[in-house]
Amino acid sequence: MEQPRIRPPQSRPRPQPPRPPSVPPGGRPARPTGPGAGARPVAPVVRALRRLPSPRLTGLGGGLFALVAMVLVGALDWLLLDGSPTAYGLLFLPVCVLTALWVREADLVTAPVGVPIAFAVGIVPVSGGAGGTGGHLMALITSLAMHAGWLYAGTLIAGLIACVRKVRAMGRRTRRVRSGAPRVRGAAGVRGAGAPRVRG
Helix, strand or coil: CCCCCCCCCCCCCCCCCCCCCCCCCCCCCCCCCCCCCCCCCCCHHHHHHHHCCCCCECHHHHHHHHHHHHHHHHHHHHHHCCCCHHHHHHHHHHHHHHHHHHECHHHHHHHHHHHHHHHHHHCHHHHCCCCHHHHHHHHHHHHHHHCHHHHHHHHHHHHHHHHHHHHHHHHHHHHHHHHHHHHHHHHHHHHHHHCCCCCC
8 A cells, every 4th residue: 555655844945135326446335326317306406496397488578578577677677676787787697697598499589689678678767867858868878888797797697598499409400410310221121122113
């Protein structure tokens, strides 16, 4: 009579602890590789700027935006701060930045042209003056001459932002053309290979 075979109990595999990252001979651990491994941390200021609305204004729209904004700034400065030129100049700088950022790429040249006009129009209530049209005109010219530093600074900021945006747009266009050129040649070669030959 055969006896039933008794199988030895099978040992269960023990969980192994995670291995530390391999260290190359140089002594530094290998950097992790992956889609987000090389991403740099974004500064809080950059993240805050990315959350701002980013409209795309035409050249005329950007000029009108700067003009309306500076007229409102001048009126509020005259009502609340008794026409303080320093406050007017400080508020002129962010208007220049927004105008250069919001105008579309095709009209970037208009940004450093429209902001000086907006500055000259908005400073009318701040300049004051008395004695009719001639007195107001002389006060306006005097204000523009005395506070030309703010005007030059805002125009320079708008011009620099427009130049940087233009260079970046040209770089993107160049990369797009370079990446699309091989595909076009390959597609043309495939179409040429598959086309039937016409014998004379």
